[in-house]
Structures are given as C-alpha cells and as structure tokens.
Amino acid sequence: xxxxxxxxxxxxxxxxxxxxxxxxxxxxxxxxxxxxxxxxxxxxxxxxxxxxxxxxxxxxxxxxxxx
Numbered sequence: 757x758x759x760x761x762x763x764x765x766x767x768x769x770x771x772x773x774x775x776x777x778x779x780x781x782x783x784x785x786x787x788x789x790x791x792x793x794x795x796x797x798x799x800x801x802x803x804x805x806x807x808x809x810x811x812x813x814x815x816x817x818x819x820x821x822x823x
Contacts, residue, residue: 815821
C-alpha cells in the first residue's frame with residue numbers, strides 16, 4: 757500500500773514538473789517572439805518615416821516650394 761502511495765506521489769510530482777518545464781519553455785519562446793516583433797515593427801516604422809521624408813523632399817524639389 758505504501759509503495760502505491762509513493763508511486764502516485766512520484767507520478768504527480770513528475771507531471772507537475774513537466775508542466776512547469778513546458779510553461780517555462782513557452783514563456784521563453786513567447787518573449788523571444790515579442791522581442792523579434794518589436795524589432796520588426798521598429799524597422800518598418802523607420803522605413804516608413806524615411807519614405808515619407810524622401811517623398812516630401814521630392815515634392816519640394818519638383819514643385820519648387822521653399823526656394
């Protein structure tokens with residue numbers, strides 16, 4: 757009877773340990789994905805800003821505004 761209780765407790769602890777490991781692994785991959793997306797969004801935002809500035813400069817040069 758005691759062996760059965762010890763086996764049940766061991767299985768319970770093993771299951772909990774595995775769930776904790778999986779949760780930790782998922783959290784790590786989630787953080788990496790968020791940081792990657794943040795970098796991508798920053799890059800896209802800077803590209804958009806540079807594109808708008810270039811467009812404004814071309815419009816100014818073509819129309820002769822400001823000079």
